[in-house]
Amino acid sequence: MEDFDFNITIVGLGLIGGSYAMALKDLNPKNIWAVDIDKNALKTAQELGIIDQGYVDPEIPLKNSDIVILCIYPNLAIEFIKEQMDHFKTGAIITDTAGIKEKLLSKINGFVRTDIDFIGGHPMAGREYKGLSFASKDIFDGANYILTPIEQNKKENIQRIEYMIKGIGCKNIIKIDPKKHDEIIAFTSQLPHIVAAALMNGAKEENTHLFVAGSFKDATRVARMNTKLWSELLIENRENTIEQIERFEKYMTEIKNTIINNDQVTLEELFENARGKREEFIEKCMK
Known part of the structure; x- marks a missing residue:
């Protein structure tokens, strides 16, 4: 994959979401957008130049996003996808960063549209602090990243997520069953x-x-x-x-x-x- 010419939306601009935004800049995507209820976090991220635009209302960026990265709590991620189901772009790839997988995938795949691909993910990176102020693209350098793909995930979409993971600096990608x-x-x-x-x-x-x-x-x-x-x-x-x-x-x-x-x-x-x-x-x- 020679380029990464996609519109990407990050949902949740905390430690992981902010770090993702910083690291994704190296891949030079078409646009990096962010959704958060914290207007100050969105403003700060724009001022730092780590996102192109921030939104409190997710409808606009979701309709144009090729990849959506959920950097929010597991139950909130389930609720977010369910509530915004009609707004996702046809063919969009959704991935997450939550530390649990079996329940999350089971719930989401029970209602997600068939023209959307949800691929579970879990970066083995982070800090004991929370918030955008502690974000850094360096937390992904040399880190492991777990993916929990399932049978209905498209091979090319998994490859795009893998390319993104390598591009932000992760060393190893481990594919594993959600239960395991x-x-x-x-x-x-x-x-x-x-x-x-x-x-x-x-x-x-x-x-x-x-x-x-x-x-x-x-x-x-x-x-x-x-x-x-x-x-x-x-x-x-x-x-x-x-x-x-x-x-x-x-x-x-x-x-x-x-x-x-x-x-x-x-x-x-x-x-x-x-x-x-x-x-x-x-x-x-x-x-």
């Missing part, structure tokens, strides 16, 4: 946020900050999360989330029991196993 996506993400993304929150909520001492080094800071970084978004993600993926919490509790109990039993040999073995897996994990991430 939610199972894995419950462990790699949702469980760490739960653990970080539990650690911070368990900080009893007022002067805890005077007794921490890198390990506590690293382990609790994501506790500074978008609480509304993450509450929705965990509830909507509740079965997988609970399964991962219970699995984590099992391994915590295993370590606790070695300490109760004064079993240093087994404790060292558990730690050595974890250390080895971490080293292997880092090596794979560097490839």
Whole structure:
């Protein structure tokens, strides 16, 4: 694909939406439009030159958009597509950036027009902050990007989305079943946020900050999360989330029991196993 001569609309100019707008400039699309209820965010984005035009009312840009990128909460994305169904351009590609996939795809594909292609997506990129002011095209550099295409998605549309993903700087594109996506993400993304929150909520001492080094800071970084978004993600993926919490509790109990039993040999073995897996994990991430 030699050019990317499309009209693109980004719905939601927060951290991911703003970063998308910045990164898409390198692909030189025909137009980058944005839809948001925050007029100040739209004004700022136009002043920064990362969008060509901002809209509170989505009807105008949607009627002319070849690609629509939803950078909003999962349930809001479902509502948005349903409410704006009559306004999407014939042949439009819609994709999203939500951290859950099975319910979202099931709902949307239950009512989406047959002349529109919805392709589920999830960039493995972001920060623990929210809002346009923290947006940066650099968050996609070297990142992984998950796609959850289904049988009715057109091959050429998937290729266009893949081209866009590579164009904004992502390194690997992983295609996976929506159900499997939610199972894995419950462990790699949702469980760490739960653990970080539990650690911070368990900080009893007022002067805890005077007794921490890198390990506590690293382990609790994501506790500074978008609480509304993450509450929705965990509830909507509740079965997988609970399964991962219970699995984590099992391994915590295993370590606790070695300490109760004064079993240093087994404790060292558990730690050595974890250390080895971490080293292997880092090596794979560097490839």
